[in-house]
Amino acid sequence: MDIAFTAEERAFREEVRQLLRVNMPPELRRKLAEGRKLSKHEKAAGVRILYRKGVPTWPKEYGGAGWTPVQYYIFTEEVRAFPAWTQFGYGESLVGPVIYTFGNEAQKKYYLPRIANAEDWWCQGFSEPGAGSDLASLRTRAVREGDHYIVNGQKTWTTWAQYADWIFCLVRTNAEAKKQQGISFLLVDVKTPGVTVRPIELISGGHEVNEIFFDNVRVPVDNLVGEENKGWGYAKFLLANERFSDAGVTSSKESIRRIKDLAARSCAGGAPLIDQASFREKIAAVEVQLKALEMTQLRVLANASKEQKGAQDPASSILKLKGAEIEQTIAELLMDVVGPYALPYRSEDQIEGNEPPIGPDWAATIAPGYFYSRAASIYSGSREIQKNIIAKAILGL
Structure with missing residues (x-):
């Protein structure tokens, strides 16, 4: 399998980087880098910038960018690394494809432009x-x-x-x-x-x-x-798209980069955690798993054009299953790095995620992120459901 990008794909990557550098508001970038929450208005503003050439995952005839799967993969990598915000609810990734695949012309004409312009959440x-x-x-x-x-x-x-x-x-x-x-x-x-x-x-x-x-x-x-x-058939189509998006390769890459950066800092006057061989071994192990997941995702992308209309590669369940496990492992490593500073201060009436930290600013969202990652084994279809799909559709059991 040739994983080298073509000259055209490398030029596309630079085009995405230029779009982000020139157009994305610095305040949105700062808040995302610090793990802060964005308002609905801020998310809409960021998404409209990224959708200027069309919705990344949609065909051109429905208001999409008409990108190849590889171009979308590159786009996602660059957006996550910047970072920027790509999602305005589940219009673009879930219900939009259902509407343009199974909906009638009136539904396509009304709903799809509003999703593409981040008008409807x-x-x-x-x-x-x-x-x-x-x-x-x-x-x-x-x-x-x-x-x-x-x-x-x-x-x-x-x-x-x-x-x-x-x-x-x-x-x-x-x-x-x-x-x-x-x-x-x-x-x-x-x-x-x-x-x-x-x-x-x-x-x-x-x-x-x-x-x-x-x-x-x-x-x-x-x-x-x-x-x-x-509707059950339409739901299966939608869930396969959701499981593919939940592989989280680009997000996990950025999280590992952050782990290495934080682990290189001195903690409470002691030696940096990155100096411990056992900790480096944990990072290496998850990087190997993530590379294998990335190769699987690229294979699914390569096969996407071969699937008939409305069909999805059952390997998307592998992406969901392994992607969730890697996400949880990374959340545990972040907790190892931060220790007690991961716990933010919470007043009795706060239920959102912008609480001030008790330690360094970058630590405030790590414990909440760890707790939320427990749900990754359930949402978009539980671990057991994914294993059943893999056994039936791939292994033929």
């Missing part, structure tokens, strides 16, 4: 109490009455719903069919009467996730994506 309404890893057991109902669906039920662990303008939901539209065959894919305006968003405070102290309640919510039938009762 989308959140994901999949998991429910009792229907997480076993997602097909969901119980949120949508009953058709004329030209509307009446939606009742609950979604949970809904990331960034506090910012959301829209939520894409899996709902049960046929209670008599087998559980995978009676599910539909609906687009719901969060401002619709009957929608209630409640925060869930995490062990990290952050408020990334929420629970959402639907109480007789009227959703136009025009907001149904694809065919009624065919």
Whole structure:
């Protein structure tokens, strides 16, 4: 496998670097480098800069940049290293591809430009109490009455719903069919009467996730994506995209660079941690695993053009599984580097992530990050689900 970049790809990398250097506000860069939280407005501003040539992962005909998989990989590497912010909810990465692959022309014309311009923040309404890893057991109902669906039920662990303008939901539209065959894919305006968003405070102290309640919510039938009762297939397509994005290679690379930098500093007057052979061995071990993951990701990228419309490489489950393990290992190494300084001060009424540190500024977000990384084995499909997919689709067991 030839992993050398072509002259055109190297020129593209420099083009991305120039875009970041010239256009990205220094304040956004500083906050991200320090691990601080950005506001919805700041995220939208940063994303609009990066989307000037189109949405990075979309085809040109739908407002995308039309980049090759390798170009997108280079773009992601440079953005993470800068750093800058690439995501405005889950419009670009999740629901957008579902809409332009399975949606009708009216849906494409209305929703896709608004996603591309960071106008609408989308959140994901999949998991429910009792229907997480076993997602097909969901119980949120949508009953058709004329030209509307009446939606009742609950979604949970809904990331960034506090910012959301829209939520894409899996709902049960046929209670008599087998559980995978009676599910539909609906687009719901969060401002619709009957929608209630409640925060869930995490062990990290952050408020990334929420629970959402639907109480007789009227959703136009025009907001149904694809065919009624065919939503399970669209969800599998979406989740495969999410698992691919969750490999986190570029983020892990930047985190390892940070670990090395921090470990080279003197801690509490003692010798730098990087001088310990055992610690260097831990770093080397995770770097080897990360390189193997990167090679797997590049193979998935290389195969992407060969997949038929709506299909995804089952190797995306390998990326999700191993990417989560590496993310958690890196979070543990950061805790080793920082020690007690990783714990930020928290007042009783704070539930967000901009708390002042008790030690150096760079240490304040490390313990919350470590706690949040525990969820990496669950979100986007649990570790057990990924192993089942790998066993069935790749190993043929």
